[in-house]
Amino acid sequence: MKKITKLGFLALTGLILFATSCKKDPSAKIHNTWKLENFESAEADSVAVAEIINAGLNYTFTKKGTYNYSGAKTGSGTYEINEAGTSMTTTEDGKTDMYQVMLTENNLQLTRGKEIMKFTANK
Amino acid sequence: MGLFDSFKKKVKETSEEINPLHKILTDANLGIENLQVVNANGTVTVTGSAQEGEAIEKVNELLAANGVLSVTNNLGVADLSHLGVKYRVATNSSNLNCRKGPSTDNEIVGKFPKDAIVQLVKKHNATWHMVRNDEIEGFCHTDYLEQVQNT
Helix, strand or coil: CHHHHHHHHHHHHHHHHHHHHHCCCHHHHHCCEEEEEEEECCCCCHHHHHHHHHHCEEEEECCCCEEEEEECCCEEEEEEECCCCCEEEEEECCEEEEEEEEECCCEEEEEECCEEEEEEECC | CCHHHHHHHHHHHHHHHHCHHHHHHHHCCCCEEEEEEEEECCEEEEEEEECECHHHHHHHHHHHHCCCCEEEEEEEECCCHHHCCEEEECCCCCCEEEECCCCCCCCEEEEECCCCEEEEEEECCCCEEEEECCCCEEEEEHHHEEEECCC
């Protein structure tokens, strides 16, 4: 009886460890290609923003910590996102910026001060 | 530059491509921040923040020179208080009048004594600056303001 209890305990522990190891960080949702839907900024010319968004601009964030974008503009950089998926830094051409992040399976929103970029996931 | 700034650079380039007037005003180096030029229904609306008030008049001149007949100029003069630029009142002996607006036609709102230190608020033009101390804020003639070196 004691042996069975011990085996059961080991099995349960293993199951918990397995389940934990398989759990994805919330931040992993960012590994996708995202279509820019909107950019809100008091500084930016809204007509020009609309022009770019209509032309299409897609950002891809890879598991390796790099991102690139293509469409109306091309470029690339590196990024770091915290495990909770709530804050991110990007570095491009040697300059680093920090953003607040709101991330779901289908939507990504980056905020810096009063500026907001909104994306939807490309499926 | 980071992700946002890279995008904003593209916005600026696009703005200049689709709106030649934006490029004309940018190239004039008028010191206008957040410049936006929207051309709609025959009226050009300009918004932004000019470092000096003279830039606002220059915008009207440049647009007129480029055939723009109708302009809504919503440019404002930037508040430069944060720069901490200070002036000494450099009158010979009398007080310096501080006026409600940038001309001697405007009413006097107060007087600064000789050698008083005042802070720059806005540069309306080369002749009139808005300055203040703890009690008074208004426009003074720049002939009687001597910039104090920041320490």
